[in-house]
Amino acid sequence: MTTRPILAIINTNALKNNFKIIKNIAFKSKIWSVLKSNAYGHGIKNIFPILKKSDGFAVLTLEEAIILRENGCNKPILLLEGFFSKKDLYFIYKYYLTITIHNKWQIKTLIKYKSYYPLNIYIKINSGMNRLGFLPKNINNIINIIKNNINVYKITLMTHFADASKNSHFVYKQLNIIKKNIFNYNNFTCSFANSAATLWHPYTHYDWIRIGIILYGASPTGDWKDISKKKIQPVMTLKSKIISIQKVSSGDTIGYNCKYSVNTKRKIGIVACGYADGYPRNITSKTFVFIKGIKTKILGNICMDVLAVDLKNIPTAQIGNSVELWGNNIKIDNVAKSANTIGYELMCSLSPRVPRLLK
Numbered sequence: 063m064t065t066r067p068i069l070a071i072i073n074t075n076a077l078k079n080n081f082k083i084i085k086n087i088a089f090k091s092k093i094w095s096v097l098k099s100n101a102y103g104h105g106i107k108n109i110f111p112i113l114k115k116s117d118g119f120a121v122l123t124l125e126e127a128i129i130l131r132e133n134g135c136n137k138p139i140l141l142l143e144g145f146f147s148k149k150d151l152y153f154i155y156k157y158y159l160t161i162t163i164h165n166k167w168q169i170k171t172l173i174k175y176k177s178y179y180p181l182n183i184y185i186k187i188n189s190g191m192n193r194l195g196f197l198p199k200n201i202n203n204i205i206n207i208i209k210n211n212i213n214v215y216k217i218t219l220m221t222h223f224a225d226a227s228k229n230s231h232f233v234y235k236q237l238n239i240i241k242k243n244i245f246n247y248n249n250f251t252c253s254f255a256n257s258a259a260t261l262w263h264p265y266t267h268y269d270w271i272r273i274g275i276i277l278y279g280a281s282p283t284g285d286w287k288d289i290s291k292k293k294i295q296p297v298m299t300l301k302s303k304i305i306s307i308q309k310v311s312s313g314d315t316i317g318y319n320c321k322y323s324v325n326t327k328r329k330i331g332i333v334a335c336g337y338a339d340g341y342p343r344n345i346t347s348k349t350f351v352f353i354k355g356i357k358t359k360i361l362g363n364i365c366m367d368v369l370a371v372d373l374k375n376i377p378t379a380q381i382g383n384s385v386e387l388w389g390n391n392i393k394i395d396n397v398a399k400s401a402n403t404i405g406y407e408l409m410c411s412l413s414p415r416v417p418r419l420l421k
């Protein structure tokens with residue numbers, strides 16, 4: 063049941079469209095659809111059945127993998143950071159998961175584990191991101207340690223790019239260090255590309271790409287204009303309604319800290335959406351919403367449960383009118399930019415109290 067008007071509408075066709083575009087771009091590769099962080103806020107249970115054509119799903123936590131299995135997912139599932147404690151391995155075996163191995167402790171723990179079948183293993187290479195993984199010069203040795211272990215079936219090489227934007231040279235640097243250091247690297251299955259590399263660096267596609275943000279219809283760079291010509295569509299529309307209208311005159315102020323001062327008589331709309339819903343509070347004064355076909359500005363500070371919008375140019379607006387906070391008309395990338403962040407963060411920060419509705 064939903065009581066407040068705020069709603070995140072998940073557009074099934076947009077998601078399928080985005081998947082298809084990626085499939086055409088990386089037609090030789092298999093696709094891990096990345097569903098971590100509740101499918102970037104879209105709802106993991108909603109999303110995975112729509113992405114039927116994925117070759118597998120990548121998640122962060124065991125809990126997410128178990129949700130997928132318990133909801134009937136029988137595709138490969140990749141745990142992007144592997145396991146965090148030895149007892150996780152019990153569930154990894156129980157649910158047939160593929161694991162990333164990125165540190166020494168995981169290797170030691172895995173090779174000593176008493177199991178009943180071998181697992182597919184992704185070896186994470188730190189090729190320059192300097193976050194997780196083994197240095198390229200140590201990979202040959204690691205492969206030798208694990209390749210004949212009874213817990214290890216197929217080994218895949220995995221890395222992650224620090225900057226795969228269109229004009230980045232760092233991608234070449236990261237690839238070259240892998241090529242230079244890993245003996246016979248071409249004989250291995252490889253999974254290197256995220257959304258950005260998939261879009262802008264086709265020579266990184268290899269066997270499996272791992273795509274997140276682009277599926278959901280926002281730009282890996284945070285700039286909508288970088289993907290606006292690719293026919294990618296926003297999947298989520300965050301919508302709410304005007305729940306109050308105030309008439310204000312010159313000299314009045316709006317909301318907390320009297321941040322916005324009114325200079326002409328006008329109506330303002332109060333919208334049921336606040337920072338407790340995940341709308342960012344630190345936006346600049348040039349942030350827009352979409353009402354009755356018109357883009358209009360947010361005024362003053364965002365409150366916990368509501369925000370105020372200018373109705374100067376929408377004189378017929380009334381209580382109950384629909385308001386788009388982000389979606390097709392207001393790109394999440396632009397709201398994010400205004401809040402000094404990226405679409406990823408806004409999607410993941412959408413509060414559990416906002417219902418997700420599949421359309």
Ligand SMILES: *Cc1c(COP(=O)(O)O)cnc(C)c1O
Pocket residue numbers: 096098142222255256257258272273274275276282
């Ligand atoms: C999150 C993640 C991805 C997906 O990244 P996008 O930029 O959203 O495509 C790919 N690989 C790894 C290891 C990740 O953690």
